[in-house]
Each structure stands twice: as structure tokens, then as C-alpha cells.
Amino acid sequence: MGDLQQEATELLRELIRFNTVNPPGNERAAQEWLGARFAEAGFEVELIGAEPERPNLIARLRGDGPGPTLCLSSHVDTVLASAREWTHDPWSGDLADGFVWGRGALDMKSQTACEAAAALSLARGGWRPKGELLVVVLVDEETGGALGAQWITREHPDKVRCDLFLNEGGGKVIEYDGRRLYPLGCGEKGVFRFSVITEGVAGHASIPKIGVNALLKMGPVLDRLGASQPSYDLTEDARALLVALTDGGEVGQFDATVALDRVRSIDPELAIIVEAMLGVTLAPTRIRASEKVNVIPSEAVLEVDCRVPPGLGEEQARVRIEEVLGSDGHRIEFINQVVGNRSPFVTTFSAAIGDWLGEQDPGCEVVPFVLPGFTDSRYFRAAFPDLVAYGFFPHRHMTMGEASPLIHSADERIDVRDLGFAATFFRDISLRMLS
Numbered sequence: 001m002g003d004l005q006q007e008a009t010e011l012l013r014e015l016i017r018f019n020t021v022n023p024p025g026n027e028r029a030a031q032e033w034l035g036a037r038f039a040e041a042g043f044e045v046e047l048i049g050a051e052p053e054r055p056n057l058i059a060r061l062r063g064d065g066p067g068p069t070l071c072l073s074s075h076v077d078t079v080l081a082s083a084r085e086w087t088h089d090p091w092s093g094d095l096a097d098g099f100v101w102g103r104g105a106l107d108m109k110s111q112t113a114c115e116a117a118a119a120l121s122l123a124r125g126g127w128r129p130k131g132e133l134l135v136v137v138l139v140d141e142e143t144g145g146a147l148g149a150q151w152i153t154r155e156h157p158d159k160v161r162c163d164l165f166l167n168e169g170g171g172k173v174i175e176y177d178g179r180r181l182y183p184l185g186c187g188e189k190g191v192f193r194f195s196v197i198t199e200g201v202a203g204h205a206s207i208p209k210i211g212v213n214a215l216l217k218m219g220p221v222l223d224r225l226g227a228s229q230p231s232y233d234l235t236e237d238a239r240a241l242l243v244a245l246t247d248g249g250e251v252g253q254f255d256a257t258v259a260l261d262r263v264r265s266i267d268p269e270l271a272i273i274v275e276a277m278l279g280v281t282l283a284p285t286r287i288r289a290s291e292k293v294n295v296i297p298s299e300a301v302l303e304v305d306c307r308v309p310p311g312l313g314e315e316q317a318r319v320r321i322e323e324v325l326g327s328d329g330h331r332i333e334f335i336n337q338v339v340g341n342r343s344p345f346v347t348t349f350s351a352a353i354g355d356w357l358g359e360q361d362p363g364c365e366v367v368p369f370v371l372p373g374f375t376d377s378r379y380f381r382a383a384f385p386d387l388v389a390y391g392f393f394p395h396r397h398m399t400m401g402e403a404s405p406l407i408h409s410a411d412e413r414i415d416v417r418d419l420g421f422a423a424t425f426f427r428d429i430s431l432r433m434l435s
Contacts, residue, residue: 169391
């Protein structure tokens with residue numbers, strides 16, 4: 001693990017020093033730097049993109065016999081950072097106190113570095129797969145993937161076609177009631193953002209009662225959104241996770257509300273994350289009304305971020321929206337509609353992951369995890385229906401509770417021991433699935 005940890009650490013520090021805040025992204029310099037290392041190790045390397053300064057990196061190690069294609073995927077763009085809020089400069093890649101500091105240290109240049117370190121070590125050592133090892137480093141994930149995963153799976157699917165796929169979305173250990181749980185990201189919720197629109201009659205704001213203020217009609221809507229969330233729509237994975245967390249016996253023979261209350265009594269912070277997996281969620285995020293401060297608005301528009309469990313769509317979203325908001329006094333218009341998807345939790349791939357974890361951390365457990373947000377995995381699952389895709393970047397030393405608050409926040413950092421742990425995993429799982 002020592003050499004892999006050192007290489008992953010150095011790769012991450014260099015990657016952080018490339019400012020790839022999206023927008024604008026400007027990922028080319030980082031991709032060229034990384035691509036050169038893959039080329040030196042014997043990979044076939046290609047940079048392709050919808051825009052010249054934003055290419056996606058494809059590094060391919062061809063095999064010496066038939067077998068599946070395993071894709072190690074990540075993205076190299078990041079969200080913004082304000083240096084004045086940080087202990088270490090967000091683009092320094094500083095190594096201090098046993099951590100690598102900087103924007104992208106968790107989301108997700110660290111996974112890029114670990115996957116690269118693993119793949120490079122295998123290729124330099126002369127190993128060749130039964131099948132193909134594919135390393136795909138994407139752009140533009142932080143703003144939805146239009147130039148990254150969406151574009152490449154639509155415009156060049158044969159360049160990234162694969163059978164097994166690893167990406168972000170799971171793996172950080174959960175310390176829970178004396179147990180060590182590793183969440184395997186099996187699925188991701190869909191995005192069904194919508195607008196709530198109320199209507200009134202415009203008038204001069206100096207005479208408040210001369211018009212009908214559409215903005216005031218939003219008051220009850222906001223109250224309802226603040227008071228409750230919709231009833232649960234448990235998917236197979238969410239139900240199985242609740243059962244695992246509560247020793248609930250046979251799947252289906254328990255009350256989800258009671259089970260969540262039990263989780264909340266043990267770990268309130270974990271319960272917040274788990275609850276978001278259990279059904280449709282509604283979060284109001286933006287509102288607009290009059291364009292002038294002295295005009296009573298005739299229309300008000302509230303935008304709501306709505307996430308829907310994998311496999312469910314507009315019909316179920318509307319059912320749950322009406323459950324919370326009712327149907328009178330407003331109308332609903334959808335802004336985005338993307339159905340979430342999943343891969344089965346029980347596969348030979350997940351079994352291999354579980355076997356590896358059992359060897360590295362005896363007594364641990366692997367549990368299914370539904371990501372409340374989204375990653376590039378959903379585009380790959382949609383493009384390749386037979387694909388088995390998991391979100392998994394194992395952390396043994398930095399728990400989910402410690403890491404999650406640092407993502408997209410100040411002082412983002414990762415324990416260097418977890419870089420070694422994860423890089424070893426990516427090396428070993430490649431050997432197990434492709435040898």
C-alpha cells in the first residue's frame with residue numbers, strides 16, 4: 001500500500017493545483033497532464049470533448065484475452081472556493097496533519113488520483129487484463145454533465161462502452177451502533193424540478209389593496225413545504241438499507257417510519273441522509289415575483305428541487321407534490337425531468353467488492369445506498385442497460401460523518417491513509433475482475 005499511497009497522494013496534490021472550477025471548467029491542462037502519464041505507462045489515450053478547452057480523457061489498457069471491460073470513472077471539475085475561508089489555500093494541494101487539503105480533495109480529484117495510481121501501477125508492472133481496463137476522466141459533472149457524461153455517452157458511446165463501472169457515490173465507512181458499514185452506491189434519485197406559479201392582479205405598490213398580490217399567495221405554499229415531506233416510496237435498496245440498520249428481519253415486514261425513528265435515536269445525522277433516500281423530496285430554493293419594487297406582482301414563481309426514487313417518474317412526483325401542496329390556488333410546471341436508475345445490489349461484482357472489504361476490514365458490512373443526488377453513473381446506466389455501475393470510493397479512516405460536511409465546503413481535505421486504502425482497492429478489484 002505504501003507506494004500506491006505515495007503515488008496517489010502526489011497525483012492528487014498536482015491535480016488540485018489545476019484550477020478547474022466549473023464554470024468555466026478549463027479542464028484541458030489537467031487532462032493533458034494526466035493523459036501523458038497514462039501514455040507513458042502504455043495506455044491508449046484519447047482526449048475528446050464538445051469544446052476544445054474541456055476534453056474528456058479516455059485511457060484504455062487492452063487485454064491479452066477475452067473478458068469484460070471495467071471502467072474506473074471520475075470527474076476532474078470542481079465547485080468554486082473562496083480562499084479567505086480556508087485554513088490552506090484551496091489550490092495548494094498542501095500536505096499537512098496527515099491530510100491533503102484543497103478543492104477536489106474529496107469531490108472528486110482524490111478518486112481520480114487513486115484510480116490513476118492503481119491503473120498506472122498495473123500497467124507499468126506488465127499486467128494486462130482479460131478484457132479491457134478503461135479509465136475515463138470526465139468534465140462538467142458539477143453543472144450536470146452536458147459536456148461530459150451526457151455528451152460522451154450520446155456522441156461516442158463505443159469509446160466508453162463497458163460492462164462494469166465504478167464511480168463516486170459510496171464507500172465512506174459509517175460507524176453505527178458498534179458496527180462498521182460500507183455503503184455501496186447502487187442507484188441515484190431522479191431530478192424532477194418544478195415551478196409553483198401563483199397569479200394575481202398587478203397594481204401600484206403604494207396602494208397595497210388595489211391589486212391582488214401573487215407573492216402573498218405563496219405564503220401557504222411555503223408553509224406546507226416547510227411543515228412536511230411526502231410519504232415514502234421505498235425502493236428495494238432503500239428498504240434493504242433500513243432493514244440492515246434496524247435488524248428489521250424479513251424485508252417488507254416492518255414499518256419504515258418506526259425504523260427511521262430507531263435510526264434517528266442512534267445516529268440523528270445519519271437519519272437525515274437515510275430519510276432523503278426513502279421517497280420523493282421537495283426543497284424550495286428560489287422565488288421571484290415583481291421586477292420592480294413599486295409594482296404589485298401579478299405572478300409569482302417558486303422553484304422547487306424535487307428528487308424522485310430510482311425508477312419512478314412524473315406520475316409519482318405529481319402524486320407526492322399534490323399530497324403536500326394540494327391542487328388549489330397554484331399550478332405546477334416541470335423544469336427538469338430525469339428518471340433515476342440503479343444497478344442490482346447482489347451481483348458477482350458486488351460480491352467481489354464485499355470479499356475485498358472483508359479481507360481488509362474484518363467484521364465490516366456492505367449495505368446498499370441510494371444517492372439522494374446524482375452522479376455521472378446515471379448516464380452510463382441509461383446508455384448501457386446491461387451495465388453494472390456502483391458508486392464506491394472506500395474510506396476506512398475518515399467516516400461519512402466526518403467527510404460529508406467538507407464536500408463543497410471550506411477546508412475540504414482527505415486522510416492520506418484513505419488514499420492508500422482506495423488505491424489498493426482499485427488495483428485489487430481490477431485484478432479480481434479482469435484476471
